Structure formats: C-alpha cells, structure tokens
C-alpha cells in the first residue's frame with residue numbers, strides 16, 4: 001500500500017491538485033449557498049413579520065393556565081404595587097406588553113407616543129371602559145359618564161357637564177357654598193385639633209366631601225340631607241370599588257358573587273339612592289330649602305343640582321337623556337362622589353412632599369403670605385395668583401398619579417401589535433411621568449420644573465404636552481372634573497397651608513416621612529400621614 005503510494009505520487013501530482021481544488025470549490029459553494037439560504041430566509045422572515053406584525057399580540061410574560069399572571073402580580077414576595085410592577089415589565093418587554101389576568105387580556109402602554117395612539121389618535125377604538133362590577137352597580141348598571149360607551153347620549157350629557165354644570169362660571173356661582181364648609185373645617189381644627197396630631201387624609205376627605213356636597217345640593221345648612229351618612233356611604237362604595245373582585249377577573253363567576261362585594265355594593269348604592277332621590281324630589285316639589293340666594297354683593301349663588309335641573313327643564317323633550325330620572329341620578333353621581341377620594345388623596349400626597357422638601361414648603365408659604373396676607377383667609381380669587389402652589393399641585397399629580405383604563409371596542413392595533421376586541425388597555429401614566437428620558441431628575445419633587453419659562457407651559461390637556469403629562473387623561477374621554485378637582489384641591493390645600501403651620505410629630509424628620517404607595521383605583525399613600533397643626537392666623541374670623 002505504502003509502495004503503491006510512493007510510486008504513484010510523483011506521477012499523480014496534478015490530479016491531486018485538481019482534486020483538492022474541487023473539494024475547496026465545493027466547500028465554498030456549499031457555504032455560499034448556505035449563506036444565501038439563510039439571508040433569503042431572514043429577509044423573507046423580516047418581510048413577513050412586517051406584514052403580519054399587527055396580527056401578533058404584544059410580547060409579555062407567560063402566566064399560568066386559568067389564572068394567567070395573577071399569582072405573579074399578587075405574590076411577588078415584595079408586595080410591589082401594580083403601577084411599579086407594570087413599569088418593571090415595560091423595562092423588560094418594551095413600551096407595549098400584554099399580561100393575562102384571569103380570563104382577561106390586559107395590554108399596558110407606557111410611552112407618550114402609545115398614550116397618544118390610545119387616548120387620541122385611535123380614541124374611537126379604545127373608547128370604552130371595563131370597570132369593576134361595584135362601579136357598575138353604584139352607577140345604576142353603568143349609566144354614568146365614565147361607564148357609558150361613546151354614544152349620542154354620552155356625548156350630550158358630557159356637553160351638559162362641561163359647558164354648564166362644571167364650567168368656570170357655574171363653579172364661581174357655588175363658591176360661597178364650598179367656602180362655608182372649608183372655613184367651618186378650619187375653625188373646627190383651631191378649636192379641637194390644633195397642636196394634636198391630625199390624620200391628613202381623614203381631614204382632607206371630610207373637607208372635600210362636605211364642600212362637594214354643599215356645592216352639589218346646598219350642603220348641610222341648606223338641604224335636609226344627612227351629609228355624614230352620605231359621606232360614609234361614598235367612602236364605603238369607594239372601598240368596595242377598590243377591592244379586588246373575583247367576579248371582575250372571571251366574569252363567568254359574577255353571578256355567584258363569591259366575596260359578597262356585589263351584594264354589599266347594591267346595599268350601599270340603594271341607601272345612597274334614597275338620599276339623592278329625596279333631595280331631587282324636594283326640588284321637584286319646590287321644597288328644597290335654599291336653592292338660590294343672592295350674596296350681599298348681588299352675586300348669585302346656585303348649586304350644581306339646580307344647574308342640572310334647569311338644563312333638564314329646558315331640554316325636556318323626550319330625546320334628552322336626562323329626561324330619564326335614573327340617568328339624571330347617574331349623572332349626579334359623577335359630580336358628587338366622583339373624584340372626591342382622588343382630590344383628598346392628592347392633598348395628602350402634596351402635604352407629604354412639602355414636609356419632605358423644606359425649600360418648597362418655604363416657597364409656598366411665602367407666596368401665600370404675599371398674595372393672601374396673614375390677616376386674610378385664602379379666597380377663590382387668590383388662586384390664579386398662586387403660581388407656586390399651582391406648580392406644587394402639578395408636580396404632585398406628576399409623581400402620584402395612576403393608570404388610565406380603557407377597553408378596545410373593536411379589534412385594532414397599537415405600536416404595530418394587534419389588540420383584540422375587549423382587551424383592557426391601560427396607559428401607565430405614572431411610568432410616563434417618571435421616565436428619565438422625558439423628565440430631569442424624575443423622582444425628585446421639584447415644583448420649579450412647572451415654572452420654567454423656557455419650556456412650553458404644561459397644562460392638564462395631554463395633547464398640549466405631547467402626552468408627556470397626562471394626569472387627567474386626554475381626548476374626548478378626558479376627565480370632566482378637571483376644573484372642579486383643581487379648583488377645590490388648590491383651595492383646600494392653600495387654606496390648610498395658610499391657616500396652620502404643619503409639623504411632624506416630635507422625633508420625626510422630613511426625610512423620614514414614609515412615601516411607600518399602593519395601587520387601588522388610584523395610587524394611595526400606604527401609611528397615612530399624621531401631622532400636627534399650629535394656627536398661624538390670629539384674626540377673630542377664624543376663631544369665631
């Protein structure tokens with residue numbers, strides 16, 4: 001064998017060379033064909049992905065059969081609130097991701113451009129809301145503005161609320177009614193609570209609720225309503241709406257009402273209904289004690305129920321949705337308890353942030369002293385001049401607001417992904433508000449950022465800020481209570497800050513104030529803020 005090789009080798013050198021050449025060429029050929037094959041498949045894949053992107057659902061974490069992602073959201077070992085978990089998931093899966101919660105598909109978006117798509121560009125596709133059962137029970141089966149689908153009835157009721165009931169002139173006319181309640185609360189605090197620790201949320205809840213009910217139906221002095229009872233019912237209804245309910249996650253189980261939330265919500269709603277029915281009935285009978293009055297200066301005082309009733313009378317043709325008394329009451333619910341808890345919660349957050357930031361507290365007090373003066377109480381007309389206070393409120397909204405919920409009413413797409421009909425779409429406003437690509441030092445409380453004259457001023461209409469700042473949502477379903485919420489919030493907050501110095505209980509410092517939060521329907525402070533007021537105004541009006 002070896003010989004044969006030795007003998008043949010000199011003779012076959014060319015053959016050997018051509019053989020190697022053949023093998024090399026074949027190998028190169030195979031490699032080239034392989035590359036071509038992979039490249040063409042990749043291109044085809046990319047092309048087909050482009051063509052079918054809107055037919056694939058957004059990415060997202062896998063859940064378990066039946067329960068979906070619920071166990072991971074609830075039992076993550078660290079008790080992380082939902083808005084924060086959504087923000088972590090967005091860092092992993094991108095600004096649009098999906099999770100399954102029980103039988104429902106949730107899609108969460110966390111960027112201004114996607115918020116714009118959901119809230120404005122494709123608002124008809126995302127125009128509905130999938131609200132908890134307890135809210136639907138409370139609102140006569142979903143007849144209020146927040147639950148109704150976008151329809152002609154919804155549209156005409158929204159117009160009545162925006163143009164008449166909660167317009168600035170209407171809120172001017174009921175100022176006297178809310179003022180009485182706020183001054184009464186300040187006096188009570190001077191008499192009973194001063195220098196003793198006070199729960200800020202409890203105080204704010206009471207002030208906001210009393211002022212709202214006074215504006216709506218004349219309040220304690222003028223209606224024969226047990227406001228205390230009405231407030232308790234609203235608080236209980238709110239608590240039921242916030243409670244996680246199996247019936248919401250698995251609608252097929254709703255008829256069993258496993259936690260009894262539906263039954264309790266119906267009881268509370270029934271009792272509240274009796275209150276508002278009697279208020280309205282008295283107005284129909286002409287017995288409502290004080291509907292309108294004239295102040296000494298000739299200005300008219302009128303409550304919001306009266307504005308609604310006058311509208312109903314004017315448009316009493318059968319076509320008006322308010323011709324139905326149930327519809328009328330549902331709309332009244334949007335105004336009375338709607339948003340009360342939210343306003344009080346934001347007041348607690350604002351106080352918390354101010355106590356943690358000496359500079360901001362000093363600035364806001366200095367402004368109040370300059371504009372209002374130590375010899376006066378804060379009045380509605382001062383609010384326009386309180387620019388720093390306005391920035392404090394906006395900064396508080398930025399840091400402590402929540403997720404906006406919509407529902408897809410038809411199959412559609414967002415961010416290049418398919419969103420099926422009935423998917424619950426959540427805009428994580430909180431994530432957008434603390435995104436470091438959009439805000440400098442995003443987690444710092446810096447009201448000055450809203451006073452920077454070199455930037456376009458940020459207001460509450462999302463589209464004016466390119467959807468970077470959307471505390472009240474945007475588009476045609478944006479909050480109808482913006483005017484009322486901001487005016488009342490600023491008035492109560494300014495009054496508390498101007499009338500008292502607020503200190504933490506002995507031994508606690510600003511930096512130690514707990515800021516952990518929890519997600520319910522809104523972002524709440526986990527540990528209630530308790531602080532000690534010391535009166536700083538000495539004129540008799542407050543002590544009368």
Ligand code: HEM
Pocket residue numbers: 119145146147158334335336338339340342343346401404405406471472473474475476477478479480481482484485
């Ligand atoms: C701090 C206070 C408040 C905040 C942060 C707030 C925020 C919001 C947000 C984010 C929405 C959803 C908007 C969207 O889907 O684009 C909303 C809707 C709504 N809000 Fe408010 N709100 C507040 C106070 C109020 C008050 C005081 C009222 C009543 C007077 C109110 C009545 C409503 C109603 C009726 C809707 C549903 C509108 C619709 O679907 O057509 N809100 N609110």
